[in-house]
Amino acid sequence: MKKVLLIDDEERMLELLALYLKPYHYDCRKALGPKEGLQYIEEERFDIVLLDIMMPDMDGWSVCREICQHSDVPIIMVTAREQKADIVKGLRLGADDYITKPFNEEELVARMNALLRRAKPGNHVEMDGLLWDRDRFELSYKNQYIKLTPKEFSLIGLLMQNPGRVYSRNQLIDLVWGMYSETEGRTVDSHVRNMREKIREVGFPIDDYFHTVWGVGYKWIRK
Amino acid sequence: MKKVLLIDDEERMLELLALYLKPYHYDCRKALGPKEGLQYIEEERFDIVLLDIMMPDMDGWSVCREICQHSDVPIIMVTAREQKADIVKGLRLGADDYITKPFNEEELVARMNALLRRAKPGNHVEMDGLLWDRDRFELSYKNQYIKLTPKEFSLIGLLMQNPGRVYSRNQLIDLVWGMYSETEGRTVDSHVRNMREKIREVGFPIDDYFHTVWGVGYKWIRK
DNA sequence: AATTAATTTGAAATATTTTAAAAACTGCAC
């Protein structure tokens, strides 16, 4: 499910956009105004941003530039019809496309998909703000990076990608260490401990998610 | 220099487009009609295609579909104004953007650049004063030039153009040395060391940007 | 309370990266 960030200073427009996108199963986050938008950008990872460029507080161009500096996320500008000069300016600043109000549902979705299709797909899972990203080899929570060792990283990745499923110590060794590893089961415990500690430190409620299943092993539970 | 394929069935329109793009140093190939266009696509590699969708011989949609099957090249449709339904259709078929006739030079170029930027890493990247420029084969920091060997130059370029992504030693060898190189992974380390030293010397805080990911490889992080 | 399992702890064993220096190679001028 693709995560979309909607930035507009009109509550009504946010609702409208979200309504349009609902049937397509996008996961929409609504940001009322540029400040809130930028805050979200810093805290979470999005697949695409829809940005209204006519906001009074801080102009859309600044937001566009800021976003580009912080990440590579594709941006679609939402703008009033017939302002070609502005459009060119936006594309120069780093936006990828624009759509003019009033717009129709079909075009909006088509443009979003065209951009998403071209953006490189990554391998990642996200749970309540905790983001596991294989390509970056990073685990982060609200833009705080948690430095993990390779074993810790693989371990939590496996569990997060299969929420609900219990893995015994032996299964974990087979899957993370590789089949026929000589490693003993108790070793897993050490890595689990170290990992839990590191994640606790950044404020993520790891104990609500990463559970010990007594006498069996460990599991990640989806809230 | 970016290679552009223009497909239209009017000689005049081809000339016009080429004329528009001339000052921007694109390398334009003109294809008169869809047949010729598809032939070029099969024979050469282009960075972008401008496709007129109103052609009598074979309709633009088929061409669009064909091109997408043959390659990943970004496509901008050129179309008469106010045919929103058509636009949506095109975006679904694999086009990335459209522009309506009559168009102005600025918008055309802006759209092309936006697409090229996303499709392919550009010819130069800049991070906090450190400038990597492929055309000049130069890395510089605050107007001090850092003399790098070819391997060092490619290495840092690859990493700077994909900030955040981890590259394993083997991936780096495939990408920088070329696939099927016999070079061993440890060799990368040597080049990394030499490069770090050279960049450190001019005062750039390379260690804040160029990170070792223990047990995995190296990555460039965007601050 | 007895039993069993999980967690913590720290130190030893392993693995990886960095450093440094030597060897092999390359393109170029003579």
Next chain:
DNA sequence: GTGCAGTTTTTAAAATATTTCAAATTAATT
């Protein structure tokens, strides 16, 4: 061709970081 200067690769050591493992402690189960 030969020799040179610079580049690239290889190699081996020292420096770091991770992984393992076993003993001590704590927690859960019966």
